[in-house]
Amino acid sequence: MRSNRLRQKLDAGLPTLGTHILSSWPTLVELIGAAGGHYDYVEFTAEYAPFNLYDLDNLGRALELAGIAGMIKVEQGEYTTQSMRAIGSGFQSVLFADVRTVADAQAAVAAVRAETPGNRRGFGLTGVGMRRDVGTNREVGSPAYTTALDDAVVVLMVEKRQCVENLDAILDVPGIDMVQFGSADYAMSIGHANNRGHKDVRAAEIKTIETALKKGIHPRIEIAEPDQAAPYLAMGVKHFCIGWDVGILSNFWKTRGETMQGLLSAKPAKPTKKTKAPKDNYK
Numbered sequence: 571m572r573s574n575r576l577r578q579k580l581d582a583g584l585p586t587l588g589t590h591i592l593s594s595w596p597t598l599v600e601l602i603g604a605a606g607g608h609y610d611y612v613e614f615t616a617e618y619a620p621f622n623l624y625d626l627d628n629l630g631r632a633l634e635l636a637g638i639a640g641m642i643k644v645e646q647g648e649y650t651t652q653s654m655r656a657i658g659s660g661f662q663s664v665l666f667a668d669v670r671t672v673a674d675a676q677a678a679v680a681a682v683r684a685e686t687p688g689n690r691r692g693f694g695l696t697g698v699g700m701r702r703d704v705g706t707n708r709e710v711g712s713p714a715y716t717t718a719l720d721d722a723v724v725v726l727m728v729e730k731r732q733c734v735e736n737l738d739a740i741l742d743v744p745g746i747d748m749v750q751f752g753s754a755d756y757a758m759s760i761g762h763a764n765n766r767g768h769k770d771v772r773a774a775e776i777k778t779i780e781t782a783l784k785k786g787i788h789p790r791i792e793i794a795e796p797d798q799a800a801p802y803l804a805m806g807v808k809h810f811c812i813g814w815d816v817g818i819l820s821n822f823w824k825t826r827g828e829t830m831q832g833l834l835s836a837k838p839a840k841p842t843k844k845t846k847a848p849k850d851n852y853k
Contacts, residue, residue, distance in 0.1 A: 571703065571714040574662040576611045576639040577721045580747060580788060585808035586610045588641065590792075591815045592618055594625035596632035598815060603636020611639035613811055616652065617667050623655060630660025630702050641665055641725070650695070653681040658701030663723035665750065670732040672739050679745035682724050684716040691720050692745020723747045725790065728778045729755035737778065741785050748788040748809065751778040779805055 579586045588611040591598050602609050614621075614629060626642075633640040640661040644652040646668035653664045666678040676693070683694025696719055698711040709715055724745055727733075729752025733740060741749070753766040753775060762768045782789040783806055790809040791802045794817065799810055 571709060571712075571718045572634060572660070572662075574639055574718070574721050574723070575637075576641070576663055576723050579610060580723065586790075586810075588613050588811040589813050590615050590811060593815055594619060594621045594629060596628045599629060599632035599636050599638075599640075603632075603638050609638060611641050611663065612636075613641040613643060613665065614656075614661070615643045615814070616656075617643045617645040623659075626656055626659035626661070627702055633660055639663060639723075641723070643667060643727075649677055649681045653678075654696055654699065655701075657682065657696075657719070657722060658699050658703050660702050662718075662721075663725060665725040665727065667727045667752075668730060668755075669726045669728065669740065670730045671736060672743060675726060675740045675743040675746060678726060679724055679743060682719060682722045683745060684719040686716050689716075689720055689745075691747075692724075692743070694719065725750060727752050727755075728774075729753075729759070731756070731759040734774045734777065737781050741781060741787055746787055748790050749778060749782045750790045750792065750811075751775045776805075779807060 576586060576588075587609055589602060589609055590613045591602075592615050594614070599612050602612055612633065629640065640656075641663035642652065642656040642661045643665040644656070644667065649666060656664065664678070664682055666674075666681075669675055669678065679692040680695040683689050683692050683696060685695050685697055698715075700706050700710055703718065704710050704712070704715050725748040726740070726746055728737065728749050734756065751774070753771050754764075756774055757763060757766050757768060757771045760770060762771065765771070779789045779802070788809050789807050790811060791799070791807055792811050793799055794813060796812070802810075
């Protein structure tokens with residue numbers, strides 16, 4: 571069984587850094603892994619992305635090649651199936667969206683952990699599978715397999731009014747490792763859609779972070795730029811996930827397109843008699 575880099579860092583009290591992709595193209599995972607070793611894991615935000623089971627297997631292979639952990643974000647109503655298939659493909663962490671109740675949190679943990687006595691990190695309902703994580707048939711149902719499921723990182727989205735109201739009880743469910751506050755969903759759930767900066771949204775985020783830290787659960791923050799991390803670092807947060815592939819591409823196309831259109835619409839300069847060869851711009 572492959573070692574879980576994210577679990578190892580959490581257990582050692584070390585900070586972690588991830589990034590998001592919505593594309594199922596495995597080459598992106600390889601590029602992230604080759605980016606100087608700065609990233610501990612890649613979150614495949616499957617809640618918003620088209621994908622099939624072959625994509626999960628190919629992403630799992632890329633994660634192993636890149637030497638980093640994989641997290642999958644699964645949507646409401648798909649906790650068990652998507653978690654089981656993603657872990658079987660090689661992912662080692664699951665982020666559960668739309669948690670509202672203690673029962674939702676219990677279902678999330680159970681979808682990841684093995685159905686075996688003596689689990690250190692919560693009750694589980696996951697059985698034996700002949701999938702990539704066990705070499706298809708080489709470690710089926712082995713002690714190493716049950717340990718790997720116990721080590722899988724369980725992350726909950728705190729993004730609904732009911733979740734924030736029940737936060738103490740929800741975070742008392744055994745087996746929760748991390749939480750992520752979702753400001754956009756929370757704002758909508760309290761009647762302030764598209765107002766992520768509303769004072770009640772900000773108060774709920776602070777409550778989530780402080781409650782998690784008090785209970786020994788790791789809060790994770792999603793940011794677009796490094797300069798957004800400072801206030802969270804001051805609160806004691808050590809775990810961040812930065813950037814989305816779609817956002818990076820969208821921003822590049824918008825800003826560079828605007829710049830190029832400005833150059834193309836400008837009055838052309840008079841040509842000089844001697845024209846220099848253009849530089850190689852593809853390095």
